[in-house]
Amino acid sequence: MRPHLLLAISCFILFITIIFVSGSTPVFSADEERYLNCRNLFDCGNIKGIGYPFSGSNRPDYCGYPGFELNCSNQDPEITIIQSTYRVLGINKQSRTLNVARTDYTENLCPTLLFNTTLNPNLLSYTKDAHNITIYYGCPTQGSPTSHFLTQFPCSINTTEMTGYFTATTDFSLLESCANSVIVPVRESAYEQIMKDATVAKLLGAIGQGFGLEWKANDTLCDTCNSSGGQCGYNQTTKAFACYCADQPRDFNCLPSPPSQSTKETSNPDSLKIGLSTAGTVVCVFLGCWIVTIIQRKRRKAALLKSKDIPVATPPSSKRLATSTNLSQTIPAITSSKSDINKGSTYFGVRVFSYNELEEATSYFDSSKELGDGGFGTVYYGVLRDGRAVAVKRLYENNLRRAEQFMNEIEILAHLRHTNLVTLHGCTSRHGRELLLVYEYIPNGTVSDHLHGKQSNAGLLTWPVRMSIAIETACALAYLHSSDVIHRDVKTNNILLDNDFHVKVADFGLSRLFPTDVTHVSTAPQGTPGYVDPEYFQCYQLTDRSDVYSFGVVLIELISALEAVDTNRHRHDINLSIMAVNKIQNQALNELVDPFLGFDKDFVVRKMVTSVAELAFRCLQQQREMRPTMVEVLEILRRIEKENYGAEKAHVLDTREDDSGLLKHPPPALELSPDSE
Missing domain, CATH: 3.30.200.20 (Phosphorylase Kinase; domain 1)
Known part of the structure; x- marks a missing residue:
């Protein structure tokens, strides 16, 4: 051991000992910093003293709960709920309620985009004093309203002139032929005023007053955490509630430290210094003995080698495992490490x-x-x-x-x-x-659940949400392909949704590592009926375009809300991909689209759905060379999302007109792919 190295080690040990004995540390740890940051309330616009579950301004995300981020750039803070923006008019910590108002109805009843007020039931729910007002658009002109509760108003949306009505009651047969309707909540007091005198001014005033929402964000755990001296937050790594304590984060509360640690150290600082000094001495002695032992071993080894005249051998370089294009040959590479599991x-x-x-x-x-x-x-x-x-x-x-x-x-x-x-x-x-x-745990079910399963009646999958799901799924698949992984079982049942409807692609049991120096991998077809690439099924050749085909089926599901395979449909339409290709080729896309999306009534939705259908058509080509890559798919989806369709003239079109822009050259007949399982 070199003398200067021994000196450096000794100085380091002395420095650590001095710090411990002095009872101070030069900087705060990350845990202490989170505790201190989350302890401070923050101001957002004209609302003061905001805390958990909200974050925003100078309050970090880890001090709040996902879905409660505030935009503090305006006088009234704003919050995004299911991709729609609302003004936050007030926050009541005691009752755990907030008062919000729609930002698109501040000036008139004719916003550019028409959408219902929808909530994530896992995070928010209406207060008891909330009542719905229904606003109808694109209605036939009926002269003066015959009902006291029905108010008519003129409207211009994207230069299209139309007649609208609003009502605080239901069951108006007059309004069944209206093109669109929007449900807007208001408070009970405002609702009663509208019932007495339904005018446009009073409705705008009622909407501007906002409506109440109750939040749910692990509040019981937060109460437990606060009562133990901790600060509530959210762990982005574990995706769970976190209780930030003065020393370190914990799951639920800041349990008191054992008496031998915190209590005794605080009550007897002299004994702390003595104990730490003794511990430092012991460490120094141990380290010195260890260094002496190492030096002696090296000397004995050198003397032995010299006496036997044996050269010192260098360790062999590690060999890299060869990559095989035969998937069955990759199993030993996996099983060779399986013993590590025990x-x-x-x-x-x-x-x-x-x-x-x-x-x-x-x-x-x-x-x-x-x-x-x-x-x-x-x-x-x-x-x-x-x-x-x-x-x-x-x-x-x-x-x-x-x-x-x-x-x-x-x-x-x-x-x-x-x-x-x-x-x-x-x-x-x-x-x-x-x-x-x-x-x-991803709490909000699968895309399949929301499209045609147990949550399909909730009406939460608006077109902007479906577009976001498509983009995030494509982003995940593009990342997999860039990592040389083919998922091989892309379907809506394997696309999970969190509380904010963000995507988590799951189930990699059939996935395969894909060598970069080969064009395909030969393996028996596996997957789910309706999603399996027909060329893969016919030729036993798996490529990254196999995932592209499956993703094309997912796009059609998002457009249609129909299942990939349904034996209750006509025999030519059992396979959704075949049905979709036929509909698009016959310029009958409107017959495929989910009626909930308002394809025939909403110009912007119509243009975007048409563009996505064209992309899905390309993904569903039988020949893999005809399909785009996932990177190209992702770029196209992002371009569709950013396209300013609202700037175009929103005139009434024949429901078949825009379909003419879709690809018209028919691909070879698609086949129903069986599940090899």
């Missing part, structure tokens, strides 16, 4: 859970906690011992094929990090009782 607490960098811990987290796999049932296993809701909410996938059987899918998904997800990909928290042992995978 050697420690991580596998490919993810945590290994015991079966008992996950059994406990899911209440012994209680059927009431089932989140979904797929082709490979059942997914359960669970809560870990540290308080994190998770989704636990329980594979149906523990055989060689399931084990391969199990390890494949772990290996792929362990090395991928993207905001639109589900996070893998851990797994069980490959040789354990059952094969279990632990993911972050």
